[in-house]
Amino acid sequence: MGLALMLLIWLITVVSTYFFVAKTWWLPVGASAAAGWIDHQFALTFVIMGIIFVAAQMSLGYIVWRYRQTPTSPPVAYIHGNTTLEIVWTALTAVLFIGLNLMGTNVWASERWDAAPADSVKVEVTGMQFAWYFRYPGADGTYARTKASLMDPSTGGEGAVGLDTTDPSAKDDVVTGTMYLPVNREVDLSLRSVDVIHSFFVPNLRFKQDAVPGLNIHMHFKPIAIGEYEIACAELCGLGHYKMHGMVHVVSQDDFDKWLAAREAEKQ
């Protein structure tokens, strides 16, 4: 019984670890400036936790087999503990866990806390059951007023976000269902939701933030590779949550300018 249990625990450990180490399933390719940092921190945490995982499970299996009761087992060691060992073990884990944590908070905080640089591309993301809309403020750099009473998703993007067309700065606001971003430029993102909580998750850009009704959440990030990246809503928002999907097209600055000009032209 002890042998069977040891082999099962070891087998579980080896198989689990294999798929992690072989990276059969792993983080998707990172395409933002923060990705390298996040992935590094993930790998560091992974190595440390992996060593503890393997060591703990292997010793559990070994102890179970080694100290199984047999007719010839020696008497047990009558011990109630070992204070020195407890203190060493406690101190080690405390230093390790808290140290790891201190190293890991930077990226998350800077995306949320520091203001975006002045020359950032401004985009407003609005979530609603079950679609994403993206608004670009146009040449004036100002988002026009929106009103709840004007929100009507059946009339297209501008209606969905409730754009108040009587506001002069609404003239050059562009609202689309697909997100375009220029590569290698900071994006100044405003996140809003009109109904329930959604979460704007772009795995390749290592980006996730809830869109909360009543809040306008500002964040910034920088895409660094041209490509198309999928958006998946990450906060349960109702029956269509699974299909609240969208695309981010990261393109060259030229292509971005052309695309935006074309949208402006369509609007006129």
Place this chain on the structure above:
Amino acid sequence: MATPVTLHSHAPQGFIRKYIFSLDHKVIGIQYFFLALTAVFVGMFLSLLMRIHLIWPMAVLPLMGEIKPETYLSLLTMHGTIMVFFVLTTAPQGGFGNYFLPIQLGAPDMAFPVLNMLSFWTTFVGFITIIAAFFVTGGAPLHGWTGYAPLSALPSAGPGEGLGADLWITSIAIFCVASLMGALNFITTTLDLRAKGMTMMRMPLTCWSWFITAILGLLAFGVLLSAGILLLMDRNLGTSFYVPLVVVNGQVMGHKGGSPLLWQHLFWFFGHPEVYIAILPGMGVASQVLSTFSRKPIFGYRAMVYAMLAIGFLGFMVWGHHMFMSGMSPYSAFAFSILTMCIGVPSAIKTFNWLGTMWKGRIRFDTPMLYAIGFVSLFVSGGLSGPFLAQPTLDIQLHDTYFVVGHFHLIMGVAAIFGIFAATYYWFPKMFGRMMNETMGRIHFFITLAGTYAIFMPMHYLGMAGQTRRYSQFTEVAYQTKLIPLQTFMTYAAFITIAAQFIFVINLFWSMFKGPKASDNPWEATTLEWTTATPPPHDNFGGVTPVVHHGPYEYGVPGAPKDFIMQTDPATSSAH
């Protein structure tokens, strides 16, 4: 220490007073146990339907027809709620805690037997209320067990958000009231009804775990109760605690100025301690069983007690780590993150001490021991994904993915269930007077351990690859479609694991009537429940008041006549 008050020294006569509205903590414990057993099968059945729908979304099932996306979300909501409240909170604390806390302390009953009965029947009403949600117009709610507002606050936000959601909140509120009554009873009993010589530091670790769990329950359930009442008011009385100005499908709702994050703060102020409410009794049982079947004193008894106290204390200061992506201030996130990492330290101490307990022991592999060893393995596996999720930076990728689902299922789901299984196999002889079948127990154990790893370990891979949770289908997002084969594997693993649970049920009921008669102390254990008759008489000790002379885990004492010294054995100079 107050003298135990015997409120009803004579056993009640008549079926109803004896078995239905009983004041006897042992009967109430068994009632809780069977309520949880019913609930776990309901919850498991729901998860089976979920697993089927995930890989065959168009499948037409007998009686149910096709599972629609909103039905999937209802299954998920009810699975989570039933499992967390009516299984993981009910079985370890209400069931085994009720039955064995008074006996292990040497008391004739709980401090407040009537309150105890009320607590059970209130829980029962809560269970009926939540089950009713399946059968009302619109069906069960789809807002997840966390019930985030505004989704949970707006009847028009989706199917099931009408009467079903009201019943869901009402059920939770009723459960909170029941748990508050239970918590008061456990705390008072532990403080006031310990037998002579049963100092706090001689209590079995199970008693410590039930005691600390009760304190957590007392502090946490009150907050959830208030939060639930506010949510009911938002839904039915037009208040705006959680709902700002919102527009659902082109309709302006009549709310203004509420904060969706307020619900999250209140919910998780309860929700995080709740995970310790689920797992602490499992830690207590694992300690008890590991020591008993290793024939060796628990390694670091005091460290174990302090670790549980630390986990309970820190457990109230980390709720914000569920909200790193919600728009909270980076300053508070930093604090929540550091405190969360701190909780890993007492958890590591416990693991170390469990290994230390088995080290140089003489391990007997009866089924309770197998489950306790499985508990340690799962506790390690589920625990080590914690330091990933405690880091806000890594949550950018992992929050609300299957990585989280794998983490909490391993630690608060499966590990806690292993604690319940260990407790069932360990105490069944005392509760029902007969032994369970060992062969069936072992088969059940090996399939369940391998099976649960096969279901929940792959969730970590899925999460790293970005698979979002609470998706009823993976067909709409291209990168997620590629992950379906792994989901298929998990579904097959779930079929096997769920099938194996019927071995347990058969063993349970067969042994209850046909198992070999159990002696008073079949495991050669030391704590007070093994000093009395099997099953124990109405007043637990047959008119005798036990006097305690020893600590709870005196195994392998050099020079002692047997390899264990029971807590009530006469004092000797060598033992503690």
